[in-house]
Amino acid sequence: MKEVGYKFDVIVVGAGPAGSAAAYTLAKKGFKVLLVERGRVPGSKNVFGGRVYADPVGEVFDGLDGAPIHRWVTRERISLVSGGEMSSFEFRGSKRTSFTTYLTELAGWMARKVEEAGGVVLTEITVDGLVVEGGRVTGIRVGDERLTSDVVIDAEGINRLLLERAGLVPKLSVRHTGLGVKEVIKLQRDRLEDLFGLEGDEGMAWLMLGDVTDGLPGGAFLYTNRDSVSLGLVIALGDAVKEVGRHVSRYVEALRLHPLLRRYLRDGRIMEYSAHLVPEYTWPDLPHLLYTDGLLVAGDAAGLLLNLGYNFRGVDFAAYSGYLAARAVERAHEMGGMTSENLAIYRDLLEESFVLRQLRKFRRAPRMRENRRLYGAYPGLVNAIMDQLFNSPYETPKVMEALRRAREGRIGWLEMVRDLLEMVRSV
Amino acid sequence: MMKPMRVDDILNNNVWDVDYEPHIRVDSSKCRECDEKPCLLLCPAQCYTLAGEEVLFSYEGCVECGTCRLVCPNDAVTWNYPVSGRGIHFRFS
Numbered sequence: 115m116k117e118v119g120y121k122f123d124v125i126v127v128g129a130g131p132a133g134s135a136a137a138y139t140l141a142k143k144g145f146k147v148l149l150v151e152r153g154r155v156p157g158s159k160n161v162f163g164g165r166v167y168a169d170p171v172g173e174v175f176d177g178l179d180g181a182p183i184h185r186w187v188t189r190e191r192i193s194l195v196s197g198g199e200m201s202s203f204e205f206r207g208s209k210r211t212s213f214t215t216y217l218t219e220l221a222g223w224m225a226r227k228v229e230e231a232g233g234v235v236l237t238e239i240t241v242d243g244l245v246v247e248g249g250r251v252t253g254i255r256v257g258d259e260r261l262t263s264d265v266v267i268d269a270e271g272i273n274r275l276l277l278e279r280a281g282l283v284p285k286l287s288v289r290h291t292g293l294g295v296k297e298v299i300k301l302q303r304d305r306l307e308d309l310f311g312l313e314g315d316e317g318m319a320w321l322m323l324g325d326v327t328d329g330l331p332g333g334a335f336l337y338t339n340r341d342s343v344s345l346g347l348v349i350a351l352g353d354a355v356k357e358v359g360r361h362v363s364r365y366v367e368a369l370r371l372h373p374l375l376r377r378y379l380r381d382g383r384i385m386e387y388s389a390h391l392v393p394e395y396t397w398p399d400l401p402h403l404l405y406t407d408g409l410l411v412a413g414d415a416a417g418l419l420l421n422l423g424y425n426f427r428g429v430d431f432a433a434y435s436g437y438l439a440a441r442a443v444e445r446a447h448e449m450g451g452m453t454s455e456n457l458a459i460y461r462d463l464l465e466e467s468f469v470l471r472q473l474r475k476f477r478r479a480p481r482m483r484e485n486r487r488l489y490g491a492y493p494g495l496v497n498a499i500m501d502q503l504f505n506s507p508y509e510t511p512k513v514m515e516a517l518r519r520a521r522e523g524r525i526g527w528l529e530m531v532r533d534l535l536e537m538v539r540s541v
Numbered sequence: 542m543m544k545p546m547r548v549d550d551i552l553n554n555n556v557w558d559v560d561y562e563p564h565i566r567v568d569s570s571k572c573r574e575c576d577e578k579p580c581l582l583l584c585p586a587q588c589y590t591l592a593g594e595e596v597l598f599s600y601e602g603c604v605e606c607g608t609c610r611l612v613c614p615n616d617a618v619t620w621n622y623p624v625s626g627r628g629i630h631f632r633f634s
């Protein structure tokens with residue numbers, strides 16, 4: 115292997131939110147940082163659903179000044195779908211807490227910040243491996259060239275090939291993974307605002323549970339961007355492997371043509387079709403690997419994502435973990451080197467931050483999401499109750515009566531009580 | 542007007558810089574022995590198709606999600622990212 119002469123303090127693999135946050139934080143502190151990205155430009159390989167929580171990302175990136183923000187989410191809609199029926203709950207506020215965007219744009223912006231801060235960003239380079247010498251990560255391998263650094267921050271995303279190849283983690287399992295598929299659909303800006311009842315830069319996040327995933331654990335989403343919507347779904351891959359009933363692209367197509375959705379999308383035009391995996395670890399398995407001698411792992415590569423079923427937090431968790439990885443490097447530097455002992459501070463920082471506090475708090479959520487009744491029985495139940503309450507002109511039932519009738523053949527009382535308790539405990 | 546669309550037509554909206562060499566290789570002898578063939582329905586870009594009994598793989602439309610690597614029960618898929626900036630180029634995701 116050829117040794118490339120120049121030595122960096124830190125090499126970061128992957129210019130997603132995690133990698134750029136780490137590289138930016140370290141470059142600002144004067145470390146010699148190299149950020150390596152396989153895409154032609156940063157952002158060109160990144161996919162997400164549509165919404166970012168602003169504060170955690172702003173804390174890392176100067177209050178998001180100049181960031182590509184499409185719309186501020188002031189409308190939250192959650193719908194239970196069964197057949198041609200849907201019951202929705204909608205919250206409308208005015209706080210600007212989260213925004214919609216394209217991750218391709220946001221990641222591009224983040225990487226530009228890295229360059230502005232003096233970091234070196236190399237694109238179109240697919241890293242082939244980590245260099246491990248005597249149990250210590252000393253750099254990266256690209257083809258037959260080798261680049262060395264004091265520490266490597268691995269932010270390669272969910273398909274953590276480098277960690278697997280180095281034998282540091284087992285092969286990713288379908289049981290710990292969700293598959294997301296989405297279409298971005300162009301709409302005229304004023305038409306979009308009319309259809310979704312939005313003013314100015316207001317936006318909507320819409321989550322759908324029920325037979326939109328054919329009863330598979332998961333959910334569908336619609337986010338309004340500036341002049342487009344992101345429409346897609348995430349399904350649990352472990353279940354899909356056994357039970358998927360049609361090609362996955364057909365699930366998104368069924369959404370686009372759904373009797374209850376198609377009026378929103380009628381004049382639309384598909385701009386892009388994408389797919390990506392999501393980590394769905396359960397608590398005892400999480401986090402897999404956070405650090406070892408000469409190495410820190412951040413973002414999806416470490417499985418640091420919160421999925422509550424009704425909300426998805428990956429970008430801010432990734433960016434913040436990247437930021438904490440950078441702070442760990444700083445501290446380890448002060449302590450005398452990038453040993454596993456010194457880098458262990460990363461875990462402490464994560465534990466003190468919202469990242470692991472939230473993941474710990476919601477550790478039961480993944481188990482709850484496996485409950486099939488959430489996607490079949492309950493949406494059907496709720497819609498059947500609503501139907502009876504509103505579509506019985508002569509013999510309107512009492513609520514409990516409607517519940518009893520709707521419940522018959524769907525679900526037992528005991529099961530319902532148990533599920534309710536589990537739900538209360540989980541989320 | 543939104544109409545039903547074939548996967549190929551949906552994919553046509555994407556941009557790729559296709560590599561000369563496939564970044565993913567599939568051992569078709571293993572596919573012959575494979576009962577479930579989950580790749581057929583789960584590869585979002587429909588890179589895996591059935592021609593008679595044979596599973597055909599084409600890498601050109603791959604969106605680099607990694608699903609086939611995980612769902613293949615027979616380790617038939619040798620999976621890698623494309624080299625040097627090749628492959629899918631997302632703009633609005």
Ligand SMILES: Cc1cc2nc3c(=O)[nH]c(=O)nc-3n(C[C@H](O)[C@H](O)[C@H](O)COP(=O)(O)OP(=O)(O)OC[C@H]3O[C@@H](n4cnc5c(N)ncnc54)[C@H](O)[C@@H]3O)c2cc1C
Pocket residue numbers: 127128129130131132133150151152153157159160161162163164165166167217239240241242269270271272276293294295296346347348389390391392412413414415419426427428429430432622
């Ligand atoms: C369908 C879907 C919907 C989602 N919805 C949301 C949402 O609404 N809100 C939210 O906050 N999160 C959401 N997420 C999660 C979010 O996308 C991720 O958690 C986040 O992108 C993780 O950031 P990351 O930096 O860890 O990884 P990534 O964004 O995946 O970045 C990894 C980077 O590393 C590069 N890379 C990988 N390997 C190499 C290599 N060998 N050499 C060089 N470069 C390499 C890649 O090209 C990529 O740029 C969603 C995810 C999916 C799939």
Ligand code: SF4
Pocket residue numbers: 567571572573575576577578579580581589596612613614615616617618
């Ligand atoms: S799942 Fe694997 S072995 Fe089976 S058909 Fe697909 S690629 Fe071949």
Ligand code: SF4
Pocket residue numbers: 565583584585586587588602603604605606607608609610
């Ligand atoms: S990586 Fe994804 S898109 Fe590419 S062939 Fe595999 S499943 Fe299909």
